[in-house]
Amino acid sequence: MEWPIPLENPETTMASQASLRKNLLSSDRKSLIIGIVLLAVLIGVASMSVDGFASTNNARSILLLASFLGLAALGQTLVATVGGLDLSIPFVIGASNILLAYLFGTSIPPALGIFIIAVLGAAIGALNGVLSYRLQGQALILTLGIGFSLVGAAQIFTTFGSQYSGTVFSQVPAWFSNISAINGKTLGMPFPPVVLIWAVVSAILIFWIHHNRAGRALYAVGNNRTAASVLSISEFKVWVSTYTVSGLTASITGMLLLGFSGGGFVGVGDPYLFTTVAAVVVGGTSLLGGSGGYGATIVGVLVLQVLTSFLVGLGLNYAAQQTVFGLLILPMVALYARAPHIRYQI
Amino acid sequence: MNRKILNQFNHLAVPLGLVVILGVLAAMRAPQTFTYVGLAGAVLIAAPLILAAMAITPIAIAGRGGVDLSIGPMIGFVNVTIVVWLGALEITNPFAVFAFAIGLACLWQFLLAMIIIYVRISPIIASLAGYMILQGVNLVILPRPGGFAPDWLGDWGWGTELLGPVLYILIAACAFWFVFQRTPMFQHIRLMGADERTAYTSGVNIVAARIAAHLVAGVFAGLAALCLTGMIGSGDPSQGNTLTLQAITALVLGGTSLSGGKGGVTGSILGAVAMYLVFVVLSSFNFGAISGYMTQLSYGLMLVLSLLISLLTTQSRPRTA
Numbered sequence: 001m002e003w004p005i006p007l008e009n010p011e012t013t014m015a016s017q018a019s020l021r022k023n024l025l026s027s028d029r030k031s032l033i034i035g036i037v038l039l040a041v042l043i044g045v046a047s048m049s050v051d052g053f054a055s056t057n058n059a060r061s062i063l064l065l066a067s068f069l070g071l072a073a074l075g076q077t078l079v080a081t082v083g084g085l086d087l088s089i090p091f092v093i094g095a096s097n098i099l100l101a102y103l104f105g106t107s108i109p110p111a112l113g114i115f116i117i118a119v120l121g122a123a124i125g126a127l128n129g130v131l132s133y134r135l136q137g138q139a140l141i142l143t144l145g146i147g148f149s150l151v152g153a154a155q156i157f158t159t160f161g162s163q164y165s166g167t168v169f170s171q172v173p174a175w176f177s178n179i180s181a182i183n184g185k186t187l188g189m190p191f192p193p194v195v196l197i198w199a200v201v202s203a204i205l206i207f208w209i210h211h212n213r214a215g216r217a218l219y220a221v222g223n224n225r226t227a228a229s230v231l232s233i234s235e236f237k238v239w240v241s242t243y244t245v246s247g248l249t250a251s252i253t254g255m256l257l258l259g260f261s262g263g264g265f266v267g268v269g270d271p272y273l274f275t276t277v278a279a280v281v282v283g284g285t286s287l288l289g290g291s292g293g294y295g296a297t298i299v300g301v302l303v304l305q306v307l308t309s310f311l312v313g314l315g316l317n318y319a320a321q322q323t324v325f326g327l328l329i330l331p332m333v334a335l336y337a338r339a340p341h342i343r344y345q346i
Numbered sequence: 347m348n349r350k351i352l353n354q355f356n357h358l359a360v361p362l363g364l365v366v367i368l369g370v371l372a373a374m375r376a377p378q379t380f381t382y383v384g385l386a387g388a389v390l391i392a393a394p395l396i397l398a399a400m401a402i403t404p405i406a407i408a409g410r411g412g413v414d415l416s417i418g419p420m421i422g423f424v425n426v427t428i429v430v431w432l433g434a435l436e437i438t439n440p441f442a443v444f445a446f447a448i449g450l451a452c453l454w455q456f457l458l459a460m461i462i463i464y465v466r467i468s469p470i471i472a473s474l475a476g477y478m479i480l481q482g483v484n485l486v487i488l489p490r491p492g493g494f495a496p497d498w499l500g501d502w503g504w505g506t507e508l509l510g511p512v513l514y515i516l517i518a519a520c521a522f523w524f525v526f527q528r529t530p531m532f533q534h535i536r537l538m539g540a541d542e543r544t545a546y547t548s549g550v551n552i553v554a555a556r557i558a559a560h561l562v563a564g565v566f567a568g569l570a571a572l573c574l575t576g577m578i579g580s581g582d583p584s585q586g587n588t589l590t591l592q593a594i595t596a597l598v599l600g601g602t603s604l605s606g607g608k609g610g611v612t613g614s615i616l617g618a619v620a621m622y623l624v625f626v627v628l629s630s631f632n633f634g635a636i637s638g639y640m641t642q643l644s645y646g647l648m649l650v651l652s653l654l655i656s657l658l659t660t661q662s663r664p665r666t667a
Contacts, residue, residue, distance in 0.1 A: 085470075131650065134657055137411060137605035140470075141598050142653050144591065148646025155639040274474055287468055323482030329475040330461065338466045342546045 031284025031292070031336040035299035038332075042306050050313030058309060060191055064182055066305040067198035068260070069272070069279060070298060072253040074205065075125070075246025076276040077297040082222045082242055083289025085140040088128055089250040089276055091147030092121055093269030095154035096254030098168045101264025102158045105170030114176075117251055124150055125247020129240035136239075143243075155266055168264035180259040194256055205294050218242065222290030278325055279304055282332045288339075303328075357601045357608070360655050361616035364599065364648070368623035375630035382508055390505035390577055392622040393512045394421065397570030398589045399596035399614040400519060401563045405469070406597060408559040409539030409606025412469035413597075415590055416458065416476030417567060422484045422586025424450050424571030429493035429581030438496040447572050452564030459560035463553055477590065484583035493581040502576030512576065515569050523611045526562060535559045540607025595645055596621055599652045621645065 047054035072089055079086045096117050103113035128146050132139040158168050178184045184192030209215035220228040221238045228235060250269075257268050277287075283300025285292025304325065311321045339345075378384045398421060402414045424447050432438075432446060454476075461472045494500065502511055526532055534555040538545040546552050570589075578585065599617030602609025628640050 131654065135653055138598070138603070138653060140413075141594060141604060142650060144594070145646045145649030145653065148642050149650065150646070152639040152641075152643025152646060156636050156643065159636055159639070274478060277474060278478070281471060287471065317485075319482040319485030321482070322478045323486070326475040326478030326480075326482070329471065329478070330465070330467070333467045333471050333475075334465045339468070341466070342542060342552065345543060 032296055032299060034332070034335060035283055035296065035303060039299060039303050039306060042303065042310060046306065046310035046313065050310060053310065053313055056190075061182060062302075062305050062309050063195045064180070064192055064260075065308075066301050067192075067194045068180075068253055068257060069275060069305060070198050070202070070301045071249050071256070072272050073276040073279040073297050073301055074201070074294060075242070075249040076280050077283075077285055077292070077294050078218065078242040079139075079246050080280050080285050080287050081218045081289060081292065082239055083287075084132065084136065084239070084242065085277070085287060086125075086128065086143050086243060086246045086250075087140050087273065088124065088143040088147035088150065089246065090269035090271075090273040091151040092124055092247055092250035093254035093257065093272055094266040095150050095269075096121055096251040097258050097268045098158050098264040098266050099154055100255050100258050101168040101170050101172070104172055105168070110173045110176060114255060117255055118248060121251020121254075122244050122248040125244040125250070126240055128247065129243030132243070133236055133239050151266060158264075167266075170264070172259060172262055177259040177262060180256040182260075202294060202298055209293060214238075219290055224290075275304065275325075278329055281329055284332075284336055286336075358613055358616065360652055361600045361613050361620060364620040364652075365616050365623065368620055368627060372623050372626045372630075376626050379626055383506055386508040386510065387505045388622065388626075389508065389513050389516070390502065390573075392618060393516060393573040394570050394577060395589060395592055395596060395621065396516065396615055396618040397519060397566050397573060398593035399600070399618045400523065400611045401566035401570060402593050402597055403600075403602055403609060403611045403614045404535060404559040404562045406602050406604055407539045407606060407609055408535050408556055409542060410462070410469050411604055412462070412606070413473070413594060413604055414458070414563065415470065415473040415594075416454075416480060417473075417563075417593055418587045418590030419477050419480035419484060420451065420454050420586070421567055421571045421574055421589055422583060423454070423480050423487075424568060425575045425578075425586060426484050426488040426493075426581045426583055428499075428571070428575050429495060430487050432496070433493055438498070440496075440498055443496060443499065444568075444572065447575075448565055448568030451568035451571060452561050455560035455564035455567065456557065459557045463556055481584075481587060484586070488581045488583045491578075491580060491582040491585070495575045495579050495581075499572065499576045500579035502573075503579040505577075512573055515573060519566060519569055520611075520615075522565065523562075527610070531555065531558050536607055538606075592621065592645075593618075595649050598649055601652075601656060603656070620648070624648065 043054075052058060072093060076086055076089060099120070100113060100117050103116065104110060106113075108116075124146065128139075128143050131146070132142040135142055178193070179197075180192055180194040182192065184194070186193045186196050209218065217228065217233045217238050220231060220233050221235050225235055228238075253272075254269060258264060261268065279300040280292070280297050281287065281300070282303055283292065283296035283298070285296055307324065307328070308321055311324060316324070372379050379388060398417055402417050405412045405414045427450065428443060428447060432443060437443065437446075458469075458472055458476060461467065462469050465472075505512075531554075534545065534550045534552075535558060537548070537550055538552050538555045542552060545555070571586075574586065574589075575581075596617035597609075597614050598604070599620055600609065600613025600615070601617075602613055624644050625641055628637060628644065631637070631640075633640050
């Protein structure tokens with residue numbers, strides 16, 4: 001193409017803008033709209049069919065649980081945006097949970113303990129990123145291996161000389177458990193602070209992704225690595241930083257879950273193994289990279305959490321909920337994350 | 347030909363080395379493993395994992411980052427349906443049970459292949475959804491472990507005879523793979539896994555190839571479910587779930603790349619054997635309460651190390667989209 005680009009006639013410019021708008025509507029926006037409609041329908045149906053669904057108490061518990069899942073799925077979203085997958089999240093959650101409980105039992109000041117665990121989480125994330133960079137097709141296996149090792153090491157460390165395996169008992173500071181307890185108060189308001197934290201983090205992240213060069217770099221790398229490198233975006237840096245953030249948010253989730261439950265338990269992360277992926281996928285971020293975003297994941301998280309609450313209200317147990325989740329993923333993904341036929345990929 | 351054998355050996359070097367080292371360690375720490383009865387028990391315990399790892403191998407070779415996460419719950423599904431459904435119908439004929447197990451597993455794999463081919467969503471999402479669905483369905487069919495396997499199948503669980511049905515199943519599975527590996531269809535699957543576009547433009551019927559990969563997986567998975575049922579002698583809705591991660595670990599230890607086109611079941615078998623030997627060696631130490639975590643830690647480290655070694659031995663570049 002010549003440079004400077006010659007002035008085009010206004011009609012074609014307008015047409016191209018219209019098609020751009022249509023493009024926006026057809027890709028990311030479509031999944032977001034489907035998600036929001038699904039959420040609204042779910043809330044409507046649930047409020048009508050389950051007594052007490054539309055109560056402040058229930059809304060509070062949905063939001064609280066959604067905050068945990070939302071924070072855990074934050075890192076997963078970023079990683080998925082660049083085409084990776086982080087399966088170490090549940091293990092980082094479990095390990096942070098028992099390690100923090102362990103640190104609370106020692107003479108280390110609680111705030112320092114929290115800081116140490118957060119740094120550890122980020123370090124594990126960075127390790128995931130560095131090691132999986134050359135193995136991007138197999139990132140999920142690598143993160144799984146790191147996760148296994150971490151959770152094994154953390155349990156060996158905490159159970160050394162104790163006969164309780166898998167659980168750690170210690171005194172959790174009241175201010176810390178207030179952050180994520182169901183009856184926690186935020187500046188006198190009747191919801192736990194973690195909900196506010198999740199909202200603020202989400203707002204900052206969404207703004208940052210859309211209005212910052214580093215945020216756009218995620219999509220550049222996710223869409224086309226060759227193009228991204230031409231724009232002098234370091235694929236390595238982007239890849240490693242998404243995993244670092246993922247490790248950090250997973251460890252924060254693990255620590256908050258300690259405040260929620262009051263006792264350290266390594267299995268606390270297990271439900272998050274596939275649920276974070278489900279939230280990302282239901283929201284509309286394709287695992288192939290380059291599309292979606294955290295706004296979509298928030299919708300996905302809320303859909304899953306409202307659905308869980310609805311199914312519990314209907315008297316379905318955990319097993320049946322999992323089945324419904326699985327059945328939900330297929331049509332949701334089929335709606336917007338279909339690959340083109342092979343004959344169009346050549 | 348010479349070069350081919352050398353290449354073959356190269357990608358098996360890591361798992362083979364692992365098995366030899368661990369085998370020596372196991373022989374020193376737990377010599378009873380290598381007695382007649384010890385081996386019979388080892389074959390019995392390792393068989394479900396070996397067959398599960400074999401099952402996910404053709405799917406991984408078929409490419410598209412295809413790793414069948416649903417394999418564990420699916421084996422569990424066949425296990426609970428043998429005990430509950432066939433138990434209710436009082437079907438105990440070995441032929442009928444074999445046909446049911448393999449047929450059901452193939453049906454599920456066929457369904458998965460159809461979703462991957464025609465709905466065109468990525469295999470990992472399809473099998474993830476399958477994992478969640480079957481995990482729940484198993485618990486609905488059989489809420490807690492219980493029930494009885496048919497007598498002849500439950501008798502496998504004594505595990506005192508090395509030359510028993512479990513070993514014959516393993517040999518038959520290997521023979522089946524040996525024959526399958528020599529068919530043009532296997533070459534098509536490998537080509538498709540290495541480069542689907544090239545395969546398509548060269549006239550390979552990629553729909554048939556993908557279905558074939560999944561059906562072969564179904565045969566192995568059905569056999570894995572039979573061995574699992576024989577081992578525990580009853581139904582267990584959650585025992586199968588743990589097989590997913592273990593089978594993937596064995597697959598990767600065996601040098602099959604999830605990026606497709608490479609690998610074979612020999613590696614997966616060696617990987618599964620290595621995992622069993624790690625378990626044997628670690629349980630020979632007296633770790634007490636932490637022995638389970640030691641196993642977990644070693645599986646994790648083995649997984650990471652074998653991936654990094656595969657990176658060094660093969661010249662793989664970062665994926666370019």
